[in-house]
Amino acid sequence: MNYAVIRYILGLVILFEGAFLSLPCMVALIYREARGIPFFAVMLLCFFVGFLLSHKKPQNMQYYAKEGFVAVALSWILLSFFGCLPFVFNGDIPSFTDAMFEMISGFTTTGASILSDVEVLAKCSLFWRSFSHWIGGMGVLVFILAILPMGGGQNLHLMKAESPGPSVGKLVPKVRQTAKILYGIYCFMTLIEIILLMFGGLPLFDSMLLSFGSAGTGGFSILNSGFADYSPYIQYTVTVFMILFGINFNVYYFILIRKFKDAWKFEELKYYLFVIAAAVLCITYNIRDLFPTLESAFRHASFQVGSIITTTGYSSVDFNVWPEFSKVILVMLMFIGACAGSTGGGIKVSRVILMLKTVKKEMYFYIHPRSIRKIKFNQHVVEHEVIRSINIFLITYMMILAFSTLLIALDGFDLITDFTAVAATLNNIGPGLELVGPTSNFGMxxxxxKVVLMFDMLAGRLELFPMLVLISPITWRDTKVFKKIPKYRKNSPGV
Known part of the structure; x- marks a missing residue:
């Protein structure tokens, strides 16, 4: 284990968080809020700690997947730790556990909140909550890779550990250039959404915060009513951008370089759009009697489908009172999630497609035992290693889902509340059903x-294994396995 590299990466992350904290400080200055002073104090603390950890660059910058996974997992925990301190110090969220829950929810773009009244928060606190979505959407380490030359050819380990989806590749030969392209697209789309929301009559502050949430597919609202009080134009605009940010960013890269045919060849994109269209039509028909017009039923169905499948978590209506058919569809969308390589969470559409193709191949094999069939995805043959990794991911996913539900059941709430609370946090969605529905929160x-759900949020955002690697005793053992094998003597029995 190269501890020096991990220390150095953590130091850079904390330094960048200190730089990010300057933004809520500026908001506090603009609105003249005394509750912004703790943000300034924590910013200085981040600069101090980050400098201590990163001022000396390691001589050996070589690291492998193990160090990459540990560095990413620890980075997100430290981000949340330092990020929650201003809430504790300024009194907006006095409980450290609650503040940590809120901040992990922010950085992992989950959007699950313990707050019952967000409108009493200071402007600087509201900004920091929503901006954490934007930071976590693409990933802070991807941001660092785009800004700083880390050196070495192992930077892809960091991107693989932090980027959502079954596989991560480079758009261009250099990882740093890939990171720049991804963040360039991310910033451009966020800016476009801010401008369009301002055209809809929203102030700049509100437009920025709502765009941060939909860009990072987060879901922290700045009003207690969520999106219910916004105009249809605002709701439609956010719906479109939630869906757009749930698409693999490689598609946008091909559009950027004018390879439109290559962009449309992404099989996952077609299934993603098909699932959204089918879900919207089914729910619209099912809830048509609950709204005065068919247009309003379609608008709210589109908003909630876009919000749930992209794991954003915004809500324009209390879908907890919808018919069971519609709620089951939304729960299914929770697990499907967005596309790989997007800012969304969930299992990912690509994994679902490959699972279905694997089942189809197995059924065909039972009928034709001597046949040889290859699974293809995006017009390429899928290697067995990819299928194996997906199967392992799903087994691990189901174990965490089941065990987490069992643990929080100790609180004595109903099964739907417990199950959807874990599903909403593990898939980085936010609201669930019943007591954790869109009009409720996780404060009870x-x-x-809350600690269990915090782990689920981090595990879901980091694709499970970085968190599991972090807590595994094997990770921290430098002793080789062969050293534990006893040496047999010549006169040992049985030799």
Whole structure:
């Protein structure tokens, strides 16, 4: 284990968080809020700690997947730790556990909140909550790779550990250039959404915060009513951008270089759009009697489908009172999630497609035992290693889902509340059903259950294994396995 590299990466992350904290400080200055002073104090603390950890660059910058996974997992925990301190110090969220839950929810773009009244928060606190979505959407380490030359050819380990989806590749030969392209697209789309929301009559501050949430597919609202009080134009605009940010960013890269045919060849994109269209039509028909017009039913169905499948978590209506058919569709969308290589969470559409193709191949094999069939995805043959990794991911995913539900059941809430709370946090969605529905929050859970849900949010955002690698005792053992094998003597029995 190269501890020096991990220390150096953590130092850079904390330094960048200190730089990010300057933004809520500026908001506090603009609105003349005294509650912004803790943000300034924590910013200085981040600069101090980050400098201590990163001022000396390691001589050996070589690291492998193990160090990459540990560095990413620790980075997100430290981001959340330092990010929650201003809430504790300025009194907006006095409980450290609650503040940590809120900040992990922000950085992992989950959007699950423990707050019952967000409108009493200071402007600087509201900004920091929503901006954490934007930071976490693409990933802070991807941002660092885009800004700083880390050196070495192992930077892809960091991107693989932090980027959502079954596989991560380079758009161009250099990882740093790939990171720049991704963040360039990300910033451009965010800016376009801000401008369009301002055209709809929203102030700059509100437009920025709502765009941060939909860009990072987060979901922290700045009003207690969520999106219910916004105009249809605002709701439609956010719906479109939520869906756009749930698309693989490689598609936008091909559009950028004018390879439109290559962009449309992404099989995942077609299934993603088909699932959205089918879900919107089914739910619109099912809830048509709950709204005065068919247009309003279609608008709210589109908003909620876009919000849930992209794991954004915004809500324009209390879908907890919808018919069971519509709620089951939304729960299914929770697990499907967005596209790989997007800012969305969930299992990912690509994994679902490959699972279905694997089942089809197995059924065909039962009928024709001597046949040889290859699974193809995006017009390329899928290697067995990819299928194996997806199967392992799903087994691990189901184990965490089941065990987490069992643990939080100790609080004594109903099964739907517990199950959808874990599903909403593990898939980085935000709201669930019943007591954790869109009009409720996660504040009623015990501190123990909140810790479990915090782990689920981090595991879901980092594709499970970085968090599992972090807590595994094997990771921290430098002793080789062969050293534990006893040496047999010549006179040993049985030799």
């Amino acid at each position: 859970f015990s501190d123990f259950s």
